[in-house]
Amino acid sequence: MRKTLILLVVLGTSVFSMNAQKSEKDIIKKLEQKSDEYGNIAQNIWEFAEMGYQEEQSSGLLQKTLKDSGFSIKTGVAGIPTAFIAEYGSGSPVIAIMGEYDALPGLSQKATAEKESAGAAAGHACGHHLFGTASTAAAISTKEWLEANKAKGTIRFYGTPAEEGGSGKVYMVREGLFNDVDIALHWHPGSQNAASAGAALANKSAKFRFHGISAHAAGSPEKGRSALDGVEAMNLMINMMREHIPQEARIHYVITAGGKAPNVVPDFAEVYYYARHNRRDVVIDIFDRMVKAAEGAALGTGTTMDYEMIGGTHELLPNLTLQKVMHDNLSEVGGIEYTAEEKEFADKIAVTLGQEKADLATAKNVHPYKTEARAYGSTDVGDVSFTVPTVGFGTATWVPGTPAHSWQAVAAGGTSIGRKGMMVAAKTLTKTAIDLFKDKKLVETAKAEFLEKRGADFKYIPLLGDRAPALDYRK
Ligand SMILES: [Zn+2]
Numbered sequence: 001m002r003k004t005l006i007l008l009v010v011l012g013t014s015v016f017s018m019n020a021q022k023s024e025k026d027i028i029k030k031l032e033q034k035s036d037e038y039g040n041i042a043q044n045i046w047e048f049a050e051m052g053y054q055e056e057q058s059s060g061l062l063q064k065t066l067k068d069s070g071f072s073i074k075t076g077v078a079g080i081p082t083a084f085i086a087e088y089g090s091g092s093p094v095i096a097i098m099g100e101y102d103a104l105p106g107l108s109q110k111a112t113a114e115k116e117s118a119g120a121a122a123g124h125a126c127g128h129h130l131f132g133t134a135s136t137a138a139a140i141s142t143k144e145w146l147e148a149n150k151a152k153g154t155i156r157f158y159g160t161p162a163e164e165g166g167s168g169k170v171y172m173v174r175e176g177l178f179n180d181v182d183i184a185l186h187w188h189p190g191s192q193n194a195a196s197a198g199a200a201l202a203n204k205s206a207k208f209r210f211h212g213i214s215a216h217a218a219g220s221p222e223k224g225r226s227a228l229d230g231v232e233a234m235n236l237m238i239n240m241m242r243e244h245i246p247q248e249a250r251i252h253y254v255i256t257a258g259g260k261a262p263n264v265v266p267d268f269a270e271v272y273y274y275a276r277h278n279r280r281d282v283v284i285d286i287f288d289r290m291v292k293a294a295e296g297a298a299l300g301t302g303t304t305m306d307y308e309m310i311g312g313t314h315e316l317l318p319n320l321t322l323q324k325v326m327h328d329n330l331s332e333v334g335g336i337e338y339t340a341e342e343k344e345f346a347d348k349i350a351v352t353l354g355q356e357k358a359d360l361a362t363a364k365n366v367h368p369y370k371t372e373a374r375a376y377g378s379t380d381v382g383d384v385s386f387t388v389p390t391v392g393f394g395t396a397t398w399v400p401g402t403p404a405h406s407w408q409a410v411a412a413g414g415t416s417i418g419r420k421g422m423m424v425a426a427k428t429l430t431k432t433a434i435d436l437f438k439d440k441k442l443v444e445t446a447k448a449e450f451l452e453k454r455g456a457d458f459k460y461i462p463l464l465g466d467r468a469p470a471l472d473y474r475k
Contacts, residue, residue: 127189
């Protein structure tokens with residue numbers, strides 16, 4: 001009796017996994033067949049080129065796509081009009097796939113191999129039009145798998161606005177929107193296919209505003225107090241401070257207001273600062289010293305100063321359990337092959353990057369798996385990664401060698417090269433999400449690693465404090 005039961009259970013499991021196997025293949029095939037449909041969605045968002053917190057059309061299009069596929073939608077979450085959560089299914093596990101869709105100011109570019117503005121205010125120089133679309137496609141395919149297998153669990157798409165400097169996800173984490181999530185997935189467009197452990201720098205950014213007294217700069221300079229002097233004195237102090245901070249730290253600034261005319265003493269000036277390091281405690285310390293420098297600058301120049309926190313993100317907490325699964329899936333999916341036409345485009349782009357010709361092997365192959373990573377940028381995914389086990393990867397959506405935030409990235413992202421790389425991401429995300437629904441133990445192992453790495457006494461404190469979302473930071 002007992003033996004029969006065990007045999008039945010074993011048989012049952014293998015039949016399920018065989019069906020699941022078959023249906024996973026079918027799901028990926030169906031996804032592949034929808035390449036043009038998703039390509040068009042990405043192309044639309046590329047053309048909208050909406051900046052952080054202004055992504056009404058982009059967010060709306062992804063919401064509609066998910067709604068039409070049977071997801072329920074909660075929009076305007078965390079006090080952000082363009083943030084939303086789409087959900088299908090019920091119970092656990094809850095698997096989240098994040099999608100971004102904001103563009104970068106000043107980087108408008110046509111889908112050509114020569115630098116030529118498309119005449120818009122912004123451009124998709126970080127490929128977030130592909131990011132949001134591939135994640136949407138993966139959420140829909142995963143839903144189809146859940147449905148086909150009558151499997152238990154919830155698939156969610158998190159529409160996360162304003163990644164570029166707006167820290168959109170931080171407000172969503174602060175609001176507790178990820179609290180019941182088991183695993184979060186993300187990816188990023190790039191110039192190679194890689195699912196090695198990621199890293200990111202913690203970051204704090206703020207706008208420092210100095211207020212002075214206007215006066216005729218030649219007629220009555222003694223009556224004036226220059227707000228620009230405040231900014232310059234602050235910058236001088238910060239530039240001296242660079243020698244006395246950990247050497248891996250990064251500080252950068254732009255003067256966003258510096259007066260209007262040399263013959264008028266400026267009564268207002270503003271400087272926008274970033275501080276970064278791969279440990280958030282170092283960033284917090286550097287930022288506090290920055291504020292002191294700003295206060296000292298105001299005191300010495302007879303001006304007043306206030307500042308507004310703009311962004312703040314945690315470093316990235318990698319999860320190697322999940323990372324390896326993602327790498328295996330990406331390897332199975334594989335990179336992309338260029339057509340003759342794409343190759344011609346890529347070679348032209350390569351020349352503008354100082355290469356002889358495009359290194360197509362990089363787009364075709366998957367980078368060997370590595371568990372160590374160096375951080376060069378920051379991402380608000382960092383805060384998610386300290387809330388729930390999180391895993392990401394990159395695919396070759398740009399001509400190999402292309403740096404992010406360049407016109408070459410916008411250009412390739414507007415061609416079939418970008419759309420092909422996007423589909424690699426959509427398939428890899430789908431396969432990984434299915435793995436997580438199939439394998440309870442994988443979820444548990446990932447969670448155990450997460451809890452151990454995060455530490456027992458961890459408490460989430462957002463680096464941007466309690467400010468409301470900086471909805472107008474691009475205005
Ligand atoms: Zn990005």
